[in-house]
Amino acid sequence: MKNLLCLAALALLLNAARSLLPEGGDAYGVAQTELAFGFVLLSAFLVSEILAQIGLPKLVGYVLTGVLAGPHALNLLPAKMTAELDLVSGVAICLIALTAGGELSFRRIRPLWRTIAALTLWGVLGAALALTTALYVLSPWLPFLSTLHRAALFWFCAMLGVALSAQSPAVVMGLLSETRAEGTFSRTVLGTVVMSDLLVIGLFGFVSALARAALGGESSVEQTALGIAWELFGSLGGGAFLGLLLSVYLKKIRDGAQVFVTLMCIVVAELAVPVQLDPLIVMLSAGLVVANFSEEETSRLVRDLETVALPVYIVFFATAGATLRLDVLAGVAPIALLLVILRGASLWLLGVIATSSTRAPAEIRRWGWTGMLPQAGLALALALLVQRGFGLEGEGASALLLGVIAINELVMPILLRVALLQSGDAGAHVVEVDSRIPPPAGETR
Amino acid sequence: MLPVPRWVVAVLVAAVGCASPHAAVTHVETGSAVPFGILAKTVLGLVLLMGLFWLGSHPRVRQFQEWLGIRQAITAGFAFVGLGLIASHPSIGILSGKVFYDLAPLIHFALGWLGMIIGFQFDVRVLDRLPRGTALEIALYTLAPFVVVGVVGAAVMLAYGRPWTDATFVRDAIVLATAGAIFASGTGDRPRPRDRFAGGDSDERHRLDQLDEIAAVAGLAVLGSFFRPQWVGFQWALSGSIWLLITLGVGVFVGLLAYAILTGGRRGAEFAALTLGSVALASGVAGYLMLPPLVVCFIAGAMLVNLPGDHRRRLWSVLTRFERPLYYLFLTLAGALWDVTDWRGWLLVPALVLSRAGGYLFADRLAPEIVGEGMSMRPAWFAAPVSVVSIAIVISAQTIYRGPAVPWIVTAVLGSAIVVELMSHRRARR
Numbered sequence: 001m002k003n004l005l006c007l008a009a010l011a012l013l014l015n016a017a018r019s020l021l022p023e024g025g026d027a028y029g030v031a032q033t034e035l036a037f038g039f040v041l042l043s044a045f046l047v048s049e050i051l052a053q054i055g056l057p058k059l060v061g062y063v064l065t066g067v068l069a070g071p072h073a074l075n076l077l078p079a080k081m082t083a084e085l086d087l088v089s090g091v092a093i094c095l096i097a098l099t100a101g102g103e104l105s106f107r108r109i110r111p112l113w114r115t116i117a118a119l120t121l122w123g124v125l126g127a128a129l130a131l132t133t134a135l136y137v138l139s140p141w142l143p144f145l146s147t148l149h150r151a152a153l154f155w156f157c158a159m160l161g162v163a164l165s166a167q168s169p170a171v172v173m174g175l176l177s178e179t180r181a182e183g184t185f186s187r188t189v190l191g192t193v194v195m196s197d198l199l200v201i202g203l204f205g206f207v208s209a210l211a212r213a214a215l216g217g218e219s220s221v222e223q224t225a226l227g228i229a230w231e232l233f234g235s236l237g238g239g240a241f242l243g244l245l246l247s248v249y250l251k252k253i254r255d256g257a258q259v260f261v262t263l264m265c266i267v268v269a270e271l272a273v274p275v276q277l278d279p280l281i282v283m284l285s286a287g288l289v290v291a292n293f294s295e296e297e298t299s300r301l302v303r304d305l306e307t308v309a310l311p312v313y314i315v316f317f318a319t320a321g322a323t324l325r326l327d328v329l330a331g332v333a334p335i336a337l338l339l340v341i342l343r344g345a346s347l348w349l350l351g352v353i354a355t356s357s358t359r360a361p362a363e364i365r366r367w368g369w370t371g372m373l374p375q376a377g378l379a380l381a382l383a384l385l386v387q388r389g390f391g392l393e394g395e396g397a398s399a400l401l402l403g404v405i406a407i408n409e410l411v412m413p414i415l416l417r418v419a420l421l422q423s424g425d426a427g428a429h430v431v432e433v434d435s436r437i438p439p440p441a442g443e444t445r
Numbered sequence: 446m447l448p449v450p451r452w453v454v455a456v457l458v459a460a461v462g463c464a465s466p467h468a469a470v471t472h473v474e475t476g477s478a479v480p481f482g483i484l485a486k487t488v489l490g491l492v493l494l495m496g497l498f499w500l501g502s503h504p505r506v507r508q509f510q511e512w513l514g515i516r517q518a519i520t521a522g523f524a525f526v527g528l529g530l531i532a533s534h535p536s537i538g539i540l541s542g543k544v545f546y547d548l549a550p551l552i553h554f555a556l557g558w559l560g561m562i563i564g565f566q567f568d569v570r571v572l573d574r575l576p577r578g579t580a581l582e583i584a585l586y587t588l589a590p591f592v593v594v595g596v597v598g599a600a601v602m603l604a605y606g607r608p609w610t611d612a613t614f615v616r617d618a619i620v621l622a623t624a625g626a627i628f629a630s631g632t633g634d635r636p637r638p639r640d641r642f643a644g645g646d647s648d649e650r651h652r653l654d655q656l657d658e659i660a661a662v663a664g665l666a667v668l669g670s671f672f673r674p675q676w677v678g679f680q681w682a683l684s685g686s687i688w689l690l691i692t693l694g695v696g697v698f699v700g701l702l703a704y705a706i707l708t709g710g711r712r713g714a715e716f717a718a719l720t721l722g723s724v725a726l727a728s729g730v731a732g733y734l735m736l737p738p739l740v741v742c743f744i745a746g747a748m749l750v751n752l753p754g755d756h757r758r759r760l761w762s763v764l765t766r767f768e769r770p771l772y773y774l775f776l777t778l779a780g781a782l783w784d785v786t787d788w789r790g791w792l793l794v795p796a797l798v799l800s801r802a803g804g805y806l807f808a809d810r811l812a813p814e815i816v817g818e819g820m821s822m823r824p825a826w827f828a829a830p831v832s833v834v835s836i837a838i839v840i841s842a843q844t845i846y847r848g849p850a851v852p853w854i855v856t857a858v859l860g861s862a863i864v865v866e867l868m869s870h871r872r873a874r875r
Contacts (some may be wrong), residue, residue, distance in 0.1 A: 018733075031731075311722065
């Protein structure tokens with residue numbers, strides 16, 4: 001009840017503030033970023049607590065808050081206000097990637113490497129193939145594909161298939177953090193989604209270039225290859241350099257690591273895209289280097305970042321929810337739902353095949369595929385690329401992609417949370433209570 | 446750590462390190478413009494930042510700072526102002542354009558955080574224990590420098606050719622006077638949470654500092670309500686009194702909301718996240734309505750400290766824990782906003798230092814008659830350091846107001862902060 005009253009008060013305050021100022025006035029901008037940040041952070045937290053009481057993941061609460069408060073539902077957060085949180089989302093991606101990379105110590109994942117590689121290859125390539133075929137077969141019922149000739153149709157469907165095979169390290173990290181999960185299953189899932197992201201980025205670049213060429217647009221395979229090489233290897237190299245810098249910092253300086261890392265994330269979030277690097281790969285690479293060069297410092301860094309990371313995660317997922325087009329989802333719901341089911345079924349089958357072939361432990365054979373189900377940041381970015389780069393066909397296709405992503409973002413974390421609980425990994429991570437924040441009165445540690 | 450993974454990573458780093466520039470150069474040669482200047486500057490900026498952190502935490506540098514007397518947050522943080530100045534210089538261009546716009550909310554946020562901290566010290570139970578006559582002393586030591594700085598500042602601005610009939614003339618003089626009227630405590634450090642909320646008393650002098658800061662916040666509240674920015678078109682035309690009530694109302698509302706959210710046994714990262722959200726909300730609403738975030742958050746903080754519950758120790762701990770890093774970020778952005786090229790601001794520095802000292806001297810002379818002997822716990826009139834709140838007030842004004850004198854005031858306050866602290870240190874060493 002208290003949470004509901006607080007939510008109502010928050011909505012009232014936001015609405016009252018907005019009613020005093022004309023839309024689009026000069027004062028817009030700087031202050032609305034903070035206002036949106038504060039509102040999203042507090043309201044998403046309260047909604048997640050309400051959902052947690054009925055056993056749903058908090059992450060779903062964050063996303064749902066964004067959906068409800070966003071421009072396509074209650075419009076408490078208009079599109080312009082949501083866009084002001086881009087930097088926070090960028091920093092969140094960097095922090096998530098750094099933490100994900102920091103969890104991937106080669107020493108710890110080496111025994112799991114075969115399973116991770118099999119899950120990645122089967123999951124991405126198999127799901128992309130299955131979804132391409134499905135889209136090709138369903139094309140007569142998809143108006144935006146009706147004008148394409150056979151070759152163009154195939155490559156266009158292949159591009160959408162690859163985009164739909166994208167997974168989400170952010171959601172996986174968010175759930176691992178929320179459930180305090182630690183263990184073989186968690187490490188395998190995290191390793192798989194990270195590797196899958198790298199594979200999808202490379203694959204999407206090539207297939208989209210072929211689709212553009214088949215549609216009659218200008219496209220050079222050489223240019224595309226160089227572009228992807230720069231994005232992948234440039235990001236890995238840049239990230240490795242930042243990782244070394246961070247390792248030195250953690251070993252030699254130590255003080256103020258939170259501030260230094262946050263600043264580093266801000267810099268990467270702001271500058272990576274203009275120089276055509278992928279912030280996620282940059283920080284993943286940085287995290288990998290730190291994890292493998294200074295393992296001891298990494299665990300301290302991850303613990304230190306927890307305080308900084310939680311608010312950023314909440315705002316990131318809520319913002320992602322606010323960008324989901326509910327109006328679009330209504331129009332494509334039946335086919336989107338069909339694709340969600342097909343994607344889920346193919347990932348289940350492919351996951352079972354992959355894990356059986358490597359004789360993975362029972363919990364991974366049973367639940368490993370669930371980690372590949374959620375979608376968020378990368379899938380949304382690819383949908384945006386399709387929308388911007390392929391005219392009318394792109395607009396229709398991105399609506400369908402966004403519909404599928406919306407369902408996967410809202411529903412699939414629930415399944416992954418169940419898997420984490422069933423695998424026994426949930427709650428296994430021993431949390432060191434932050435000694436700098438005193439406990440409530442009368443409570444002892 | 447096993448040798449093989451380290452070797453693998455080293456090879457990976459070397460290979461990628463070699464491959465990336467090659468790929469990048471090829472990419473540029475094929476026509477896609479990758480702005481390498483930005484990359485180079487970014488790397489350089491990060492290395493410089495790291496160097497700054499290293500220097501800041503090095504024991505010898507700390508000893509040197511102690512020897513120099515750089516203990517105040519202001520001067521200790523001036524390296525960050527310099528960093529902001531350099532990063533925003535057109536020839537460097539890191540902290541400019543879109544990057545600065547994206548980071549600008551941090552200024553509001555840091556002001557709000559500082560306001561929350563000051564408000565959190567407004568515990569009426571502690572104030573009750575102050576000796577008789579304290580209020581009179583505070584009034585004397587605040588009003589005397591306020592009036593003298595205001596008059597001298599106005600005279601200098603008149604000499605610069607600012608017409609006194611201009612509506613912003615009085616406003617600018619009040620901003621300068623309010624910033625000049627506050628002084629900082631000796632150490633620049635706030636009392637530890639244990640001292641603050643475990644029944645122990647912080648020292649008397651710190652309480653006087655708090656009251657001084659509170660008086661300044663009250664001044665800023667009046668300023669923000671009665672001198673509204675002219676460049677924003679609001680839906681409703683409201684009088685200054687109504688704006689003052691709105692300021693109070695928003696602060697109280699956010700304070701109560703934060704209280705409801707923060708109480709109930711929350712802890713750790715969740716508690717810190719909710720504190721962050723509460724300050725962001727308060728300063729966001731304030732900034733949105735062109736009210737000073739410092740004031741709105743001050744009221745919210747005062748509400749939070751005076752309401753019962755188990756939240757106070759933890760909240761104080763979170764607030765003070767992030768105070769210093771946020772303050773440094775704030776100073777970096779303030780440095781990026783600072784226009785050091787206008788000589789008129791620099792000429793205001795001696796005027797501010799001398800008039801401020803004159804105001805304190807005047808108060809010193811009057812104190813025995815008005816307050817009584819032995820009451821004053823102030824530092825010597827010429828050695829009263831400029832408070833962090835003074836900088837916050839001028840930066841607050843800079844975010845709300847526009848006009849030719851605003852950059853002068855910023856220069857005057859930042860410049861005098863250094864000058865006064867050096868003077869204070871010379872005296873202390875004697």
